[in-house]
Amino acid sequence: MEESTHHEESLKKVSGLYKDWFLDYASYVILDRAIPSIFDGFKPVQRRIMHSMRELEDGRYNKVANVVGNTMKYHPHGDASITDAMVQLGQKELLIDTQGNWGNIYTGDSAAAARYIEARLTPFALDVVFNPKTTQWTKSYDGRNNEPIDLPVKFPLLLAQGVEGIGVGLSTKIMPHNFNELITASILHLKGKKFELFPDFLTEGMLDVTNYNDGKRGGKIRARARITQKDKHTLTITELPFSKNTGDLIDSIIKANERGKIKIKKIEDNTSDLVEINIHLHPDVSPDKTIDALYAFTDCEVPISPNACVIVGDKPMFLSVSDILKHNTDHTVSLLKKELEIELHELQENWHFSSLERIFIENRIYHDIEEVKSWEDVIKTIDEGLKPHTKHLLRAVTEEDILRLTEIRIKRISRFDLDKFKENIIALEGKIEQVKHHLANLIAYAIDYYTNIQKKYGKGKERKTELRIFDTIDASKVAVANEKFYVNWEEGFIGTSLKKDEFLFDCSDIDDIITFQKDGTMKVVKVEGKTFIGKNIVHVAIWKKNDKRTVYNSIYREGREGPYYMKRFSVTGVTRNTDYKLASDKKGSEMLYFSANPNGEAEVVSVLLKPNARVRKNKIDIDFSEIAIKGRDSKGNLVTKYAVKKVDLKEEGVSTLAPRKIWFDDSVRRLNADGRGTLLGSFKGDDRILTINSQGEAKLVSFDLMNRFDDEYLILEKWKPEQAITCIYFDGEKDKYFVKRFLLEATPNIQSFFNNENPKSFLEFVTTEVGAIAELVFPKIKDKQKDPETVDLDEFITVKGIKAIGNQLTKDKVKNINITIPEPPEIIEEEPEMEETSDEDLDDDGGTIGSLFDEENN
Template identity: 55%
Template sequence: MRLDDFEADELLSEGDDKNSTPDQHAKIEKLTGEAAKKNHISGMYKDWFLDYASYVILERAVPHLDDGLKPVQRRILHAMKRLDDGRYNKVANIIGYTMQYHPHGDASIGDALVQLGQKDLLIDTQGNWGNILTGDGAAAPRYIEARLSKFALDVVFNPKTTEWMLSYDGRNQEPVTLPVKFPLLLAQGVEGIAVGLASKILPHNFNELIDASISYLKGKDFELYPDFPTGGLADCSKYNDGLRGGSVRVRAKIQKVDRKTLAITEIPYGKTTTSLIDSILKANDKGKIKIKKIDDNTAENVEILIHLHPDVNPDMTIDALYAFTDCEMSISTNACVIYEDKPRFMGIKDILRASVNRTKDLLTMELNIRLRELEEDWHFSSLEKIFFEERIYRELEKDTETWEMVLEAIERGFDPYRKLFRREITREDVVKLTEKPVRKISKFDIKKADEHIKAVEAEIEQVKHHLAHIVDYTINYYQNIKKKYGKGRERKTELRSFDTIEATKVVVANEKLYVNRAEGFVGTSLKKDEYVCECSDIDDIIVILKNGKYYIRKVQDKDFFGKDIMYVGVYTRNDKRTIYNVVYRDGLNGNIMMKRCAITGTTRDKEYDITKGTPGSQILWLSVNPNGETEVLKVYLKPRPRLRNLIIELDFGQLAVKGRNSQGNIFTRYAIHKIVLKEKITSTVEGVKVWYDPEVMRLNLEGQGELIDEFMPGEKILIVNPDGSYFLANTDYSLRFDEQPLIIEKYDQNKVYSVVYYDGSQKYYYLKRFSFESTEKILPFIPEGDGSKLVSINADIYPCLKITFGGKHANREPEEIDVDAFIAVKGQRAKGKRITTLTVKKVEFIEPLEKEKSAFANNKENESDNDPEENENDNTSEQMSLGL
């Protein structure tokens, strides 16, 4: 376009304004001549974008509220219904047939059809349709086949209740929306991006949707949360009913096979095993996690094995996988649908209510249609019965001049019976009667006609009853759908509350920290200088200088802090257990001060001072104690006149722990020659209080859940699992559990436990008493395999066991056993003693006994356990003594 063309276009745009001047129009004519008489392009710009945006929103990307389908999905299902003959059709053929209705080509149809098929709800597939777990694509359309599922045929189609419109080229008819009688939109989920608008509705569980629909019809409240076909774990605490701003955190299901192997058995929604493994390898390359290798054994089910190095903690690795890889994802929600030809944002509950209301309306419509059909059937059957029974058909045999007169004669023949009918007898009814074959007169069975009329009348009453009780009818409809199709559609995604994982606590120490104390440099690249410790590239470090200044900064390759560095270490934010013991001189010639403090509540890259801040101050002694340990120092003073005692002791245990800004106490006013450590004393701070949060099945130190106990350094936590295994854990990291433990408490090596278990190989119940051995390995304390199972565990001093008999011994009175007298305390590897040979219905511990410890019981506790298998003869004799 020439320059004057641009100017003309600008003037044309201005000419659209009603206030444009005649001079502007004159200039337009001069510049463009005939061009000014053409359509103004600027006017088209005003409408085209809005038209395009509206088209994409309404006709491509956003589902309709009525049937939960995008246009391409609706057209695919309509085409498949037109093709349906009960057999499979080639997908290529379905795509071609759908193109009669869909204007956007075969690629979009094929992709949408494959996605529908992978949801395993509306389409019955045959062939390689890809794998949502691995991300493998489907085979070419010419190789795979599909047909409508029985569920789709039952709930999606009904031409009598469908509203129709012309297809894009006017050659065919297609449904405006399909009469879907099920919350299909919520069951399948949807994701679509339009122009300036997006929709993301997560899939929900089939059976839970039906239960919620029934609850709504009964006037009860309900809750709905997503359920993903890939399984995994989901935290829906911020779901926000699926509206904008809501989100769902999803996690892979990771299990500990052993201390060297982790297994991912379910993956987050929207991820594949390939993309998940890539994210794990990427995190490993960056040093965020430390793994040995990965094996992908995924076939029908997900199985990704992560092999760890022997020195790697599996629980910490699981946390790191959630923190640094796609094993944990956050999915944002944005429930947008088309309602009354406009996009509308609706919550999941409102969408379900709208679906249920529409289902009720469609069922009402179907019942009304059926009622009209039955009434027409009753009307014509009654008409036909009277026509033959009262021999009105003989008017056909008479010699009448015209056909019109015959019809009038037949109409007059029905005059005595018109009051019996529910509507007027029309000429069309009479004509229809005369069209019956003559041979039907001889074969007409009055009795059979009466039975048919009675059956129609009974069905009419039934339909009217359904219409009068449409809510109950709709509930029954949903119940039948659940009964017919709900099996095998149980929830796959486990709903859990997730804990917040702090990346700095779980990241692998992938760097080494070095210091050059004289020059004042600290970093990970100073490999020729003094080694400090291992750290990660996201850690903070604390550096304390001899003059009392200290800094908290993020670890760098090389960072300058100041000369004369006294201490460098990894800094843990809000750590109240790490105590700094300090002796410093206040100024050049000031008092010698002593203090104990914790350094918390700091800001990164800010300068702090552990002294009063007096110029010339200097730290004389500094120790950093992770568990609040103290020490006794021997302090040598410089000799001076009349100073007799030149050696004094400083016991930090006598000082209270204060804040980092405290000035400390005066230790001495005399100059110090040197300080020597006399004695290191164990921790003086309180033990670590450990809680167990059953919601997230994690240990924590933040006071969430149930308090287990207070633990001093070296004390262990006993965890007893429902499968009859146990292990001991430390409190220095957050332990995670795959299932709720039976017992989680402070470990006491002298505490005696009584255990009842069922031996699957012997088919008997056994009782044993023992104390748990100290181990960090997961060890069983009952026989493994063969159907053996833990029944109950008890820690009473004098437990009492109640046996309820069943089977052929059901009439026998329940029996109580004094456990302390029945069996001695032995090792955890002992098999124990068989409780009874009779058929047992139930074994349970009841209220413990109250008694003094007898000498006999003391002797039994001291018995040796040479043979782990109890002598069967001994068992029998003791059982007999108990009346067994």
């Protein structure tokens, strides 16, 4: 019994040991390795590196290997880990002035060996990171050296540099922010005003911070590379998304191409000091669609989840970016206060001793000790001699003060200049008053401190990453058709593996396929190798969610001997792998006629009836344009109660859909049909959008919602072919202004309307409106001022060809040109007919997330 009890107790002790050991290990990793301090923004190894560099600082570069070796005396980090940490600090271009090959943040190339590269502290680091007088110290691991607990950093360094770290059970991921914006936010906080902070990356790129959530856990941002169209068949990546280098990007693009998600010809990496990745496309590939596909299927767009975890008072805490900045700013104020208090004490001590020295020399107290023999009597004699003159001093005279007086050299006494002493004391009093004023107005002093830091070091640290709202890319719309799709009509199979059967079309592996059967059953399925649909398939096609432009026309029989109905409907949303009865649930129902119309076409068909004594007319012509487009569940219109022999196509149809209203959303630089942004107008058929940029280049593009408009345009509107374009441009070669009016040709090519090759040439003004008036203002020449002239541009020149030079606007020098354009009349466009639907929305899991809208049967 006693042996059993002893055994249980020993087990408990071992269990307790494991628990304590794990807690000790977790605390060590979190506090001493992975998570930064909120006060100085450094992890322990970074702090030791900075302290070591300050210790070695002499204005010259030090070998990184020497810094690493010196750092190891404070803690036995491995030399490789110290080197890696130092290189990361150096690549952030804020605290360390680097020399040699420190790697490349664009290409991901590693730095040279520590013995080859050199470093020293930047002036910014020397200004804001160190102050031995306000630093709290602790013993190093072996007790031989002192190291800082926290460096007295007077700047939100943690947010400026950003940090990543993985501890035991938690991690941190704080994004880097812009130097100048952090200072502005600190000043706003000191003034009691609100501020917002968003990340900024050295790799530039674009960033959507809609869900940043102030950097707290649960937030999310999206970073994108900047992709531009170099020419018709070449795309260029010039900026990278955060956390990715050119190697990562190229690998992801190659993999997407191999998987068939995108289609590229070849890729070239010309990156050196600037990023340049050229992506060459095949002639039949759309550049706009490829850009979207790169964002959808490669690392050209990356989601990032911030997680601001920091050490506050020996405990990890999850804070927001705003909270961290407030902590840093308040801590900076406390450090500035401490520095001022130390400075005030030093000035007062200096004033105190200078006053004692003046009393000692001016009143010749040093003569009183000439005959004194013992040291104790010397101290006593000086003390007695000072007493009548020390009532105005800030504190009592101490023995230490008297000892300093005895150390004054005879040479200094002999050269004593009362006026200089007075000037020195007055200067000290002025400095004391100034420091007291700063302490009394500490917030204003802190604001001035931040302002001076920005003036000294803010130049060249402007925002690099563009903030903008990204459009949500539908992957199914931009995926390359990388699969060939087949059908076996007789056996009822469809898929990509039926290569012996009939080929239908190319599709992507993430498309949805819609099928219709002769009994009126509709089903939507994913692209797979082989899928059984059912016998008597009549139609197979790629299906797009929310497609209201594709309209299906059908004539069906209800049951085996029921009446015949006709209907028009669109399919905007369904649940995958679900059978929908579009004809009737009655057994024996059958579709006699079916057509799928991509733009709402309505044909004319002839219905031939079986011979019947009751029927006078055996042939009925049906025009589908006379039938309203309704929901897929509607019964439709009655055709006949009598038996139908067959249905024949009589006449091809034209679109019955109203023109499509298109808007331009400037925040995402994309077109939409959802009413977001500026209405461009109603579009149909071959309608085009006109864009004109500041280089004098006009381009006509389709109103396809997949088109991109990432560039800045002076004009972006619906093109009216008969409407002339009016422009004023300056010809750099002739040093004159010209006016021209012209019409564009209906071509997709870029059309330049003035010679912009001369660097002095520029586009002054361009419009598609009529009635533009130009007021010419002239400079004063030899005290003579010419009155302004007014020019009606429509009357000044007739419409000519796009290649015409135009008419010279004036022979005189022009100071500036003021343009006025009359308000155009408001155009009220007709509302398109609403299309009734009876659909359910489809989510990615095949679940129904919509609601059913029933139609009345006709």
